[in-house]
Amino acid sequence: MNYLVSRLANGVTVATATMPQMESVSLGIWVGVGGRHEPAPICGISHFIEHMLFKGTKRRNSAEISQAVEGIGGYLNAFTSEESTCYFAKASADHFETVLDVLVDMFLNPLFSVTDIEKERGVIKEELAMYLDQPQHHVQELLSETLWPGQPLGRSLTGTTKSLDRIARKSILQYKGQRYVGRNTIVAAAGRCEHADVVRHVERMLGKLERGVTPRFVAARNDHRGPRLTLQKKETEQTHLAMGFHSCSRLSPRRFTLKLLSVVLGENMSSRLFQVIREKHGLAYSIHTSTSYYADAGAFLISAGLDRKQLPKLIRLVIAELARIAQRPPGESELRRAKDYAIGQMKLSLESTTNQMMWIGEHLLGYGEIHDPQQIIRQVETVTPEDLSREARDLFLNRNLNLALIGPIEDRKVVEPLLRLP
Template sequence: MSVQKKNGFQFPVYRISRLPNGLRVATAEMPHMTSVSLGIWAGAGSRYEPAPLNGVSHFIEHMLFKGTRRRSPLEISQAVEGIGGYLNAFTSEESTCFYSKARHECFEDLLDVLTDMYLHSRFAPEDIRKEREVIKEEVAQYYDEPQQYVLELLNALQWPAQPLGRPITGTFHTLDGMNRRHLTSFLHEHYRSGNTLICAAGRITHHQALKAVQAMAGKFATGKPPAFVPATARHQGPVVHLHWRKTEQTQFALGLRTCSRHDPARWALRLLSVVLGENMSSRLFQKLREDSGMAYSIQSSVSFFADTGDLVIAGGLDAEKLGPALEVIWKELEDLATHALRAAELRRARDYLLGQIDLSLENTESQMMNLGEQCLGLDGFMKPDEVKAALSRVTAAEMRAVAARFFRPDRCSLAVISSDKSLGRLALRELPGNPQLVQSLSA
């Protein structure tokens, strides 16, 4: 196994192969590790769903744990946990991943279990009925967590009447409308070899992984899966959604529509998010928590999709402090759009991201996740050094120009969950432009 070393540290060796049927195999060789993380990725998620089937991708994710022709649900768990590993999955807007981690010598065991789930799940009607109720409990749990539900309200504002604006889990109504035919038809249409990736990171060679996958590649259905519904530009911000609910704390999420993962501006946006609220030395954490004591939680994040993206600032505070907090936030957004970042602040933000990248190199699961996301999202892979170089090239002037491009009232949406019904007028007053107000009551 070849090894890349720098300053004594062994860097992973990345390789990607595409088989004749379109199935891809990607590996991050980490010979110094004792574990291997393995994921099977499907390039399909909630963006691919028609409105009546909202949540079907997530429903399928659950059903793949409910038994195959060879294994019961318990036997699936025992096959991985019995060798000291663990098994999990997630659904996002553009992909679904089933993954596991164990000692490196158990790689073929993990591959056997995951491919069995991916290819041979039973979708028994009784299991579907029971799992529907389980997922409805998951939906209810998110609804009962205002800090989570406010993000769903924000998505609906930013992406109205389109898949990106719908909850990944679906709703009680759409879940009740799904049957076995809906699940299996969506699975057969979207889980094809051409958009499936098998990704491994850890103490394994690319040859070893490729040979194991080739032995079962013929079992994957061929064909090109349907495309997702593109995001529309119908958003006319700023828009405010005030959701009345009896809560002790007001939760808010301010979103700004930005750019896709293919836009060069994404590097500046990653740095701008750090400057705003990704760590304790960020501007908003210092001003809203440390200096004024307005909020306990305040953070920013960025998301990039195939054709669009967003930057979100979210937090929790007392209702009467929402107005002052929004004023502080918008002033910081305006400052970043009109003034170049100071050299020391840019250096700290960049060094933070570079350090986070280095820390992720030590974990086989994060390596597998990063490799899988890039292979599906970019149809290729940027090595960590290439990502770090792209971040290092961003200038203060470029960050100001990107902030001026995106930090604008017409790109803004604000979702608020609170028991104070007067916050609607307050939120409208603090946001620039000509905000529209939408109000709703808890069910």
């Protein structure tokens, strides 16, 4: 893939991946601001602003924003993460200018009417309540609180009822004005498009955006001194488990080894944990591992849902598998399968114009450059079986163990003695 990058005089970055065989184009406006940039009293404001940009501009009301894209067969969406916010759309490449115009209009000209702010405050509170009613989602937030207690990375992206009540129009205007600036903005396009055309249109529409400065955030801390357990009693059919270990930042070369460690342990049906927990013992319908990375931190994650009576057995089996891979490297054939899976999944993902657009935005914000997939493949191929065991030994330590649970559990003393790695 040929990625091209240009920077406008005001700092806006424009990047494209031309895919001439596609009928579609995916466009995204990325801003380098998210949950970890927020002051604690108004946590959730990045996500609140994301919602508000859909509520109307000086040119279009809320319905007209949706109709402008859906009326040409496209779709429009957005998301907020810990370190970024993205507004994106996909449509036929014939309607590229229309889609870009809608996204830029939302980005530059939101009304932020007091009436809409109050209405959306209620909507987001319902979203917050919805997540609290989904233990498989909420347990991940509890794990983040356990990994990074009292820190921005440990807070919910949605905010809290109290913080949402503190977010006023003045704070929205100030927060957006300081962060939605040229040096902190990326326009990414992938599909049937030409780089020069994209740059020309973005220059015309965003060329006068204030240059501004890139916002800072508080560095993440890891001061663990033993296993940490967060337990929330709730009358659910299942007990939901999320286990996490502090790992490395996205900038560390360790991430390639961690990815393969995750594949071997729990990213698919042939993984070790799936085979042991589900296929051999029948303890859970789903058990999964994953990795998450930030500018200066990261985590290795394990999640499952099961009958509370089986929780002690599951924890013992999971810890045994973590210890096993730390003590004995996987065979060459198992590692080969993991590499082929990771590489194959990446290749399949990048057939999509939307995923190519996501790749561009995530890489430019996270690394300052776009890594060619072939670079990633070469890094993955260098990992050895011994690398996986070495990483597991460094990662799976008692002092680095974090566990969050939601379910009908009466006493944490039932769980605490189990949190011991050999």
